[in-house]
Amino acid sequence: MLSQTIRPGEISLDTTALGAAMTEPEAPVSDAPVYAPEAGGVLLLLALLSPKEPRDR
Amino acid sequence: MVAEHVERAADPGAALAAVRIIGADAFAPALLAGAALHARDAEAVRVALTALPASDHTPPAPPAGPEAAWLMAWRDWGTVTLLTVLTGRDTDGVTAARPTAPTAGGDGADWASWSVRMGQLCTLALPGLDGPVHEAARGAPLGLARGATRATLRRDYPTAARIVRWLAWLRAEGVALPLDPAPLVEHIAQMAAGDRTALDTAIARRLLAGPSAYEPSDRTGT
Numbered sequence: 187m188l189s190q191t192i193r194p195g196e197i198s199l200d201t202t203a204l205g206a207a208m209t210e211p212e213a214p215v216s217d218a219p220v221y222a223p224e225a226g227g228v229l230l231l232l233a234l235l236s237p238k239e240p241r242d243r
Numbered sequence: 244m245v246a247e248h249v250e251r252a253a254d255p256g257a258a259l260a261a262v263r264i265i266g267a268d269a270f271a272p273a274l275l276a277g278a279a280l281h282a283r284d285a286e287a288v289r290v291a292l293t294a295l296p297a298s299d300h301t302p303p304a305p306p307a308g309p310e311a312a313w314l315m316a317w318r319d320w321g322t323v324t325l326l327t328v329l330t331g332r333d334t335d336g337v338t339a340a341r342p343t344a345p346t347a348g349g350d351g352a353d354w355a356s357w358s359v360r361m362g363q364l365c366t367l368a369l370p371g372l373d374g375p376v377h378e379a380a381r382g383a384p385l386g387l388a389r390g391a392t393r394a395t396l397r398r399d400y401p402t403a404a405r406i407v408r409w410l411a412w413l414r415a416e417g418v419a420l421p422l423d424p425a426p427l428v429e430h431i432a433q434m435a436a437g438d439r440t441a442l443d444t445a446i447a448r449r450l451l452a453g454p455s456a457y458e459p460s461d462r463t464g465t
Contacts, residue, residue: 204295207264209314210401210439212359217398 245269246283249290262291267321267366268442270329274370275449285330289337292323297339304343305360314363316342317376321367328371344375349383357383358390362405365443368412368450380409381418388421395427400435404443407431411450425451 245262252258262269269288272278297319302308316339323339348357367376380387387409394403410424428451432444 201295204260204263205311205315208266208318209311209363212394212402213397213399218396
């Protein structure tokens with residue numbers, strides 16, 4: 187039996203750590219994608235540098 | 244399963260702490276899949292609660308009282324209540340007083356912090372349990388839906404998985420929801436990592452899948 191092999195009175199743990207594990211908070215920093223207006227310039231540059239479409243003959 | 248984990252562990256104290264952290268979810272196979280609760284597993288949970296006893300006082304609900312102690316008290320209450328119900332007998336002195344009811348707020352301006360707090364109590368979102376926390380969830384499905392969506396947009400998938408469990412529980416209860424939790428659960432399952440989040444999404448899937456092994460008349464805690 188488990189209660190015969192383990193003596194609960196001999197077990198000591200950091201209750202603060204136990205509480206932190208039981209009450210896991212939300213992530214402090216959001217990892218959501220954010221709007222980056224400067225990215226528009228990069229996209230425009232890439233569009234200008236891209237090769238032209240082949241002409242039909 | 245639980246007893247085997249404790250018996251094979253190199254550090255029994257850490258293994259018992261893990262059982263204490265899992266809490267009422269240790270009974271999820273019995274509640275959701277109809278698996279028999281082995282007497283040794285029930286004893287392992289009881290030993291975990293004996294070795295690391297629950298607090299004998301009931302802290303006031305946040306923000307009036309300390310949040311961590313209040314959350315732990317509710318989770319312990321759920322574990323002890325299900326242990327009593329599923330074993331059908333006295334828990335040999337292992338008790339946990341029912342804490343104070345949560346403050347209302349799911350539909351107010353503080354839905355974000357409220358939904359995170361409800362997520363921290365997600366181990367109570369199981370069939371067979373009922374009480375003030377469940378009433379709070381029934382009263383604010385919009386707050387939970389907002390909270391789950393916010394956590395998903397923040398890419399905080401562990402928090403999203405915890406909150407979406409309440410939405411799945413509400414769906415199983417037949418409560419009308421402002422969003423369909425099924426695709427959200429699948430998205431979280433695809434994006435998230437970690438054992439605890441996998442457990443939360445698995446339980447949410449089970450809750451959404453259909454009737455549990457427990458009928459509503461078997462609920463306890465009211």
